Amino acid sequence: MVTPQESKPNNLVQTIERVSLILDILGQNPQGISVRDLSLKVSLPKGTTHRLLSSLSYLGYVRQDPKTRNYLLGFKLVELGNLLLGQLDLRKEAEPFLRELAERTKETVHMVILDRNEVVYIDKVEVAHNPSGLRMASRIGLRNPAHSSAVGKVLLSLFSDEALNQFLKEKKLSKRTEHTITDTVQLKEHLKMVRNQGYAIDDEENEKGVRCVGAPIYNEAGNAVAAVSISGPAFRVTKNMAQETLKKEVMKTALDISRRLGYRGGR
Amino acid sequence: MVTPQESKPNNLVQTIERVSLILDILGQNPQGISVRDLSLKVSLPKGTTHRLLSSLSYLGYVRQDPKTRNYLLGFKLVELGNLLLGQLDLRKEAEPFLRELAERTKETVHMVILDRNEVVYIDKVEVAHNPSGLRMASRIGLRNPAHSSAVGKVLLSLFSDEALNQFLKEKKLSKRTEHTITDTVQLKEHLKMVRNQGYAIDDEENEKGVRCVGAPIYNEAGNAVAAVSISGPAFRVTKNMAQETLKKEVMKTALDISRRLGYRGGR
DNA sequence: GAACATCGTTCCATAATGCGAAACGATTTA
DNA sequence: TAAATCGTTTCGCATTATGGAACGATGTTC
Structure with missing residues (x-):
């Protein structure tokens, strides 16, 4: 669809x-x-x-x-804005898992949904005193392009061909940093890989100095309805960290939330 | 004014x-x-x-x-709603203090401002696992009458006579529970006491089964610009608890935040 | 599976509604 | 004290939104 x-x-x-x-x-x-x-x-x-x-x-x-x-x-x-947020069942169910993830990793955790083919932050959990004292500039309600964020890419990777082409037609792949994937063909290749992995990494593609790992949340019907991510300064969230420990953490949390929503897949 | x-x-x-x-x-x-x-x-x-x-x-x-x-x-x-929240400097400054207060008391902490003579919740901190697992029905952005809440009363207590009369003229003192103060004269007396104490107790006046303690936050100019409160189920937040330990905690936090905003009063 | 019912959506002549130039009044600045 | 610069209000005009009716899509019933 x-x-x-x-x-x-x-x-x-x-x-x-x-x-x-x-x-x-x-x-x-x-x-x-x-x-x-x-x-x-x-x-x-x-x-x-x-x-x-x-x-x-x-x-x-x-x-x-x-x-x-x-x-x-x-x-x-x-x-009105928070009334809407409060009406999202997803948010209520997911919150404890997000907290736990933030606590375990000591990094900032986000949950997003896709709205009009853009990423919208619907929850954010920060640990009180993170190691560096750095705080993410993100804010609940903020919109970001899908192609340059881990959460966006992981959701795009589950789009049908039709939906992806529609996305590419209506959005241009804006160059947010020097790492942003702005080429259609390259993005399609990348998304294939993401789909196979089950997670996406934003390697300073959305904001210089910030690296993220994101994984999809599925509902009962098996549709990806949201995504979770861990974000942190690139010097702390290294590529290795992201691909090893953080990837596992995010995927586990995403699956836990999915299960909570009645999802039966995922092995 | x-x-x-x-x-x-x-x-x-x-x-x-x-x-x-x-x-x-x-x-x-x-x-x-x-x-x-x-x-x-x-x-x-x-x-x-x-x-x-x-x-x-x-x-x-x-x-x-x-x-x-x-x-x-x-x-x-x-x-837009969260953009506005993010623009409130007060909120940024106060947040760590609110967290700490929630952590120490293990109860839900709110920060409110007055808008059009009604209480508006602009922040809420809950402890992850509070003793009873009960969660406040409150939500950021929610509005409550001023006369039936601890935060509202403590801010009303600092109104000028003129402003208070204006308030009484435009708002009727709706009976939220059997404890709500709905009589003008009685409210005025009560507010005098609150002003002297420096804190207010909401003794199930806004919602049955919920008791709160609130204290005012002052800005650099010495004006009360907001209020903090601790809220909890009445069986846990007893009258004694409220008047002894919680009162001190809330007042300390409120003063800390006020100082942070440049307030020089308060002994 | 055909006819119906019930939606969401679009159309267009009409007049009611919002428009905005100008006047007013309240502060602030020179 | 005067002038300038705001925010606010006014009112005749015409542009704009109106809403009844037609259309089209969806799904429901028999």
């Missing part, structure tokens, strides 16, 4: 489009932004921008700093 | 109002909802509902289950 790319509706509601743009811009301004500056950024008259903001503000999607009068993102978004 | 209630704009944009209603309803339906059922719930024609959904879907605020064709909340909300 092919997850269809959400095509641009020909009758996109103008207000919704504008609101989305406004929220994106507010997200980029942690200290808030004035009506004037915002109106310039969205190329709308001040009056129009203000009307949209006051409606959004009333409903909680936006808030206004009483001192600076700047507008910021509102907590309604936190409410 | 009075935090103003967000008054209903006389020129509320219809589309935004409708979208907000739709998202709220989607949030109530974890398994998704059909266009038809949704159109009935929002009292809009199917065509109109569908147009709004497809616009929202294109932008990621909503997603459609390919099998059931039901509509669900989309991950754009997780993205």
